[in-house]
Amino acid sequence: MDGVRSRQREQTRRTLLREGRRxxxxxxxxxxxxxxxxxxxxxxxxxLYHHFESKGDxxxxxxxxxxxxxxxxxxxxxxxxxxxxxxxxxxxxxxLAASTAxxxxxxMLVDGPAVLGWAEWRAMDEAAxxxxxxxxxxxxxxxxxxxxxxxxxxxxxxxxAMNEAALWLAGSAHPDRDLDDAWSALARxxxxxxxx
Amino acid sequence: MDGVRSRQREQTRRTLLREGRRxxxxxxxxxxxxxxxxxxxxxxxxxLYHHFESKGDxxxxxxxxxxxxxxxxxxxxxxxxxxxxxxxxxxxxxxLAASTAxxxxxxMLVDGPAVLGWAEWRAMDEAAxxxxxxxxxxxxxxxxxxxxxxxxxxxxxxxxAMNEAALWLAGSAHPDRDLDDAWSALARxxxxxxxx
DNA sequence: CCCTTTCACATACCGTCGGTATGTCAAGTA
DNA sequence: TACTTGACATACCGACGGTATGTGAAAGGG
Numbered sequence: 001m002d003g004v005r006s007r008q009r010e011q012t013r014r015t016l017l018r019e020g021r022r023x024x025x026x027x028x029x030x031x032x033x034x035x036x037x038x039x040x041x042x043x044x045x046x047x048l049y050h051h052f053e054s055k056g057d058x059x060x061x062x063x064x065x066x067x068x069x070x071x072x073x074x075x076x077x078x079x080x081x082x083x084x085x086x087x088x089x090x091x092x093x094x095x096l097a098a099s100t101a102x103x104x105x106x107x108m109l110v111d112g113p114a115v116l117g118w119a120e121w122r123a124m125d126e127a128a129x130x131x132x133x134x135x136x137x138x139x140x141x142x143x144x145x146x147x148x149x150x151x152x153x154x155x156x157x158x159x160x161a162m163n164e165a166a167l168w169l170a171g172s173a174h175p176d177r178d179l180d181d182a183w184s185a186l187a188r189x190x191x192x193x194x195x196x
Numbered sequence: 197m198d199g200v201r202s203r204q205r206e207q208t209r210r211t212l213l214r215e216g217r218r219x220x221x222x223x224x225x226x227x228x229x230x231x232x233x234x235x236x237x238x239x240x241x242x243x244l245y246h247h248f249e250s251k252g253d254x255x256x257x258x259x260x261x262x263x264x265x266x267x268x269x270x271x272x273x274x275x276x277x278x279x280x281x282x283x284x285x286x287x288x289x290x291x292l293a294a295s296t297a298x299x300x301x302x303x304m305l306v307d308g309p310a311v312l313g314w315a316e317w318r319a320m321d322e323a324a325x326x327x328x329x330x331x332x333x334x335x336x337x338x339x340x341x342x343x344x345x346x347x348x349x350x351x352x353x354x355x356x357a358m359n360e361a362a363l364w365l366a367g368s369a370h371p372d373r374d375l376d377d378a379w380s381a382l383a384r385x386x387x388x389x390x391x392x
Numbered sequence: 393c394c395c396t397t398t399c400a401c402a403t404a405c406c407g408t409c410g411g412t413a414t415g416t417c418a419a420g421t422a
Numbered sequence: 423t424a425c426t427t428g429a430c431a432t433a434c435c436g437a438c439g440g441t442a443t444g445t446g447a448a449a450g451g452g
Binding site: 201204205208239240241242243245246247 | 428
């Protein structure tokens with residue numbers, strides 16, 4: 001183990017993921033061919049199919065990577081806050097900021113559901129990100145900070161709102177102003193669920 | 197005009213749109229081939245390319261049809277209400293209900309942005325549906341019913357929330373209960389923007 | 393140290409797909 | 423009736439995703 005063999009293997013795999021991610025981001029899953037990816041990674045299709053089961057499988061692993069990075073950034077930002085309510089706000093804001101990156105947009109928000117199907121995409125998002133949102137909301141209900149109500153539909157509404165807002169923000173002509181406005185509106189939405 | 201020629205033409209076109217819509221709904225844009233579509237429509241590829249510029253163009257016209265139907269149902273439901281605030285609520289609720297249909301899900305919500313790109317998808321949605329949401333919100337601000345604030349970010353947040361909620365509802369094990377819960381949460385979100 | 397096995401690829405190939413160029417024949421027109 | 427137009431059908435092409443097989447270097451045992 002850990003010899004020349006496995007090191008080279010890991011590098012090839014990482015190169016394929018990196019170039020795949022770059023090309024999927026730039027031109028979209030449908031229009032980029034495997035030939036381009038393996039050329040950019042300076043390997044052949046044999047190598048790609050040795051590491052991944054299919055084009056869709058490569059995309060799935062790329063998506064997993066992107067989701068992991070977003071989740072990590074959101075978690076890091078949220079955990080910097082002490083108050084649970086502030087953690088929720090900080091997490092949402094961090095998600096909004098992170099999701100305006102081109103690779104997150106195209107891979108995670110646009111192509112993801114279409115390539116893998118909405119159900120699988122949802123399951124992956126749940127495991128990476130949405131779970132934390134559900135946990136945060138549940139915790140705040142137990143604390144009495146927000147009024148008790150079914151968590152899932154609320155989480156989906158908020159998640160969908162943030163996804164669409166991020167896509168809109170990425171194409172905005174006045175990103176700073178629009179981000180402020182969107183955040184203001186989102187914050188008011190969240191505020192609406194605080195117990196009175 | 198209006199002879200045998202143009203009547204046959206219109207029928208062929210409508211058949212292609214109908215079968216394309218059905219297959220795109222059942223199996224998704226990426227996995228259905230033109231050969232299947234033309235076989236189902238009982239014509240050849242020559243006919244398809246005589247009516248549409250490409251596979252993507254056929255999809256675009258199918259999407260336009262779906263969006264038009266959703267918009268019409270929403271508008272009809274909303275217009276049945278007299279009070280502007282009630283019109284907004286009724287419209288949102290009608291959108292939520294209409295968007296759980298399989299063809300709306302797959303074509304409008306999942307494949308649409310990926311196939312045409314988010315920007316074009318957004319523009320089409322704007323022209324068909326979102327425009328009414330913006331108009332309703334603007335009108336309510338002018339009436340003083342909801343507090344003045346930038347309309348666009350709010351509209352995007354609400355639109356995204358409803359889209360994601362609809363996708364979630366479609367796969368729900370308890371559709372009635374979940375629809376009620378989702379609507380309850382969405383209504384509270386809307387309520388949050390009423391002037392105090 | 394050598395022989396064997398393993399494995400991380402490379403090469404060659406296949407069926408299918410979206411797209412196009414061209415042919416055809418009936419409906420329209422003068 | 424002679425001619426034109428148009429709504430397709432037919433035949434074909436390059437490119438794509440996927441697979442079967444070959445290969446040479448690294449790992450492992452005696």
